[in-house]
Each structure stands twice: as C-alpha cells, then as structure tokens.
Amino acid sequence: MNLIDGKEVANSLKREIAAEVSEIVAAGRPAPHLVAILVGNDGASQTYVGHKEKCCGEVGFRSTVLRLPEETTEAELLAEIDRLNKRDDVDGFIVQLPLPKHISEQKVIEAIDPRKDVDGFHPVNTGRMISGLPSYLPATPDGILELLRYYKIDTAGKTCAVVGRSNIVGRPIANLLSQKGWDCTVTLCHSRTKDLKETVAAADIVIAALGSAEFVTADMVKPGAVVIDVGITRVPSDKTKSGWKLLGDVKFDEVAPKCSYITPVPGGVGPMTIISLMKNTLKAAKKEIYG
Numbered sequence: 239m240n241l242i243d244g245k246e247v248a249n250s251l252k253r254e255i256a257a258e259v260s261e262i263v264a265a266g267r268p269a270p271h272l273v274a275i276l277v278g279n280d281g282a283s284q285t286y287v288g289h290k291e292k293c294c295g296e297v298g299f300r301s302t303v304l305r306l307p308e309e310t311t312e313a314e315l316l317a318e319i320d321r322l323n324k325r326d327d328v329d330g331f332i333v334q335l336p337l338p339k340h341i342s343e344q345k346v347i348e349a350i351d352p353r354k355d356v357d358g359f360h361p362v363n364t365g366r367m368i369s370g371l372p373s374y375l376p377a378t379p380d381g382i383l384e385l386l387r388y389y390k391i392d393t394a395g396k397t398c399a400v401v402g403r404s405n406i407v408g409r410p411i412a413n414l415l416s417q418k419g420w421d422c423t424v425t426l427c428h429s430r431t432k433d434l435k436e437t438v439a440a441a442d443i444v445i446a447a448l449g450s451a452e453f454v455t456a457d458m459v460k461p462g463a464v465v466i467d468v469g470i471t472r473v474p475s476d477k478t479k480s481g482w483k484l485l486g487d488v489k490f491d492e493v494a495p496k497c498s499y500i501t502p503v504p505g506g507v508g509p510m511t512i513i514s515l516m517k518n519t520l521k522a523a524k525k526e527i528y529g
C-alpha cells in the first residue's frame with residue numbers, strides 16, 4: 239500500500255508556482271492578485287479564507303479579503319462583484335460559500351466574470367471544461383488529477399467508480415477522468431444507484447465524494463485498487479486536544495491494506511484544493527484561458 243501524501247504534492251506545486259511568480263515580478267510585472275469575499279461570520283469559512291490568504295503570501299501573490307457583514311443584501315454583494323469584475327488590478331476572485339440564506343449562491347456565481355472565476359464555478363467554465371476546452375478547473379477535481387499525475391497512476395482503460403454527484407466534485411471529476419488523456423471508463427454512483435457496492439467493488443479506481451463518514455468499507459474495494467477519499471466529516475473525539483477529529487468517506491484502517499494507493503484524511507486531497515486556486519489565479523494573471 240502506498241500512501242498518497244497531499245502535503246508533499248502541494249508543497250512541490252507551491253514551489254513551482256512561487257518560482258513562476260518570482261519570474262513575473264523580476265520581469266517588472268505585478269504579482270498575481272487574488273481577492274476573496276467573505277460574507278458573515280461562518281467559522282469554517284473564516285478558517286478557509288485565512289488558509290488561502292496565507293498560501294497567497296507563500297507563493298508571492300497579492301491577496302485581499304473583503305469582509306462583509308452578515309446583513310449584506312444580495313444587491314450589495316452583486317454590486318461588489320461588479321466592481322471586482324471591472325478592476326484591472328484584480329486577476330481573480332472568489333466568493334466564499336456558503337452564503338447567508340437570503341442570498342442566492344447561483345445568482346452570485348453567475349455574476350462573476352468567467353475570466354476572473356478562479357473557483358471555476360461559473361457555468362461558462364463548467365461548459366468549457368465539459369467540452370474539453372481550456373478553463374479554470376474546480377479545486378477538488380483538479381487536486382485529484384494532480385495527485386494522480388504526481389504518483390504516475392495509470393488511468394487509461396481503467397474503470398473508475400465515483401461515489402457522489404455534487405456539482406463541485408463528483409460530476410466534474412467523473413467528466414474529467416472520462417476525457418482524452420485520462421481515458422477512464424467512469425461510473426457515477428449516487429444515492430439511487432442500484433448495486434452500488436458491487437459497482438464500487440469492481441472498480442480499479444474509487445473516488446469517494448458523498449460526504450458520509452466511513453461509507454466505503456473493505457468489502458467494497460477490490461485488492462490493488464486506487465482509493466481517493468474526498469470526505470471530511472468532523473466528529474467528536476476524546477483522543478484529541480481539540481475534542482474532535484476528521485473522518486473521510488472511506489473506512490481507512492480496513493481499506494488501506496487492500497489498496498495499491500490511498501489518500502489519508504486529513505493530508506490527502508485537502509491540501510491540494512488551495513493549490514488549484516493558486517494555479518487558477520496564476521492562469522488568470524497570465525490570461526492563459528481567455529487571452
């Protein structure tokens with residue numbers, strides 16, 4: 239069994255991005271600039287945005303966080319997005335989700351200029367991705383592809399079971415792995431899938447992204463399979479100082495011995511997602527996708 243070390247891969251890519259930023263700055267051009275909009279006081283969102291800010295500093299990006307109060311109206315947020323769309327000194331921006339209930343996330347996503355949509359959530363970027371055109375890839379699917387690339391895991395002609403059909407993980411990763419270059423035969427499983435256990439147990443590659451702690455058990459994994467665990471569920475624990483621990487969607491202890499490769503939780507896919515945001519911001523600054 240080989241453990242996929244997301245921190246190692248993330249650090250390696252971070253160094254590559256930092257080197258490219260140094261070249262940009264040495265050539266007299268401005269460092270890429272990422273802006274994050276944070277609405278309200280959601281604790282997890284504040285932590286995520288803090289990590290993003292720190293990572294921007296580490297690779298040499300400029301970063302700005304716009305903190306808006308919980309009571310911000312949808313119209314006010316849309317007006318802020320419009321300002322960022324028009325600002326030449328902002329290469330890319332994200333609106334941290336979830337948003338307060340009185341604001342439509344879909345409206346917000348669609349208001350972002352696709353050229354600055356470094357989350358890759360705008361339907362124009364989704365459409366381009368599905369069509370195999372250059373686009374900003376969403377963070378988690380891109381992170382998974384980077385892990386497969388780094389460990390030179392052969393996907394061509396292999397079968398892959400993706401469990402979970404979310405817009406931001408399951409459906410995009412299923413689509414990307416079926417594309418030329420990755421060449422997987424993909425089954426996208428969900429809550430209404432018949433014979434889910436058998437389908438997952440037959441797959442060469444399993445991607446668990448349903449958000450249900452320890453759902454994938456040893457009897458559902460073929461010997462020698464590659465297992466990618468996207469789940470992160472916080473559960474109480476009396477063994478940690480914080481009083482809680484993170485569980486993946488895979489029952490790691492019993493599944494790991496059967497695998498050729500497996501991602502741990504934490505330390506697998508998680509550290510990669512921020513890197514994808516950095517990659518997209520660099521692409522935005524270089525006008526790589528839209529010219």
Ligand code: GUN
Nearest residue numbers: 332333334335336357377
């Ligand atoms: N909330 C949780 N993950 C994400 C993400 O990747 N982007 C944004 N904008 N919000 C999130």
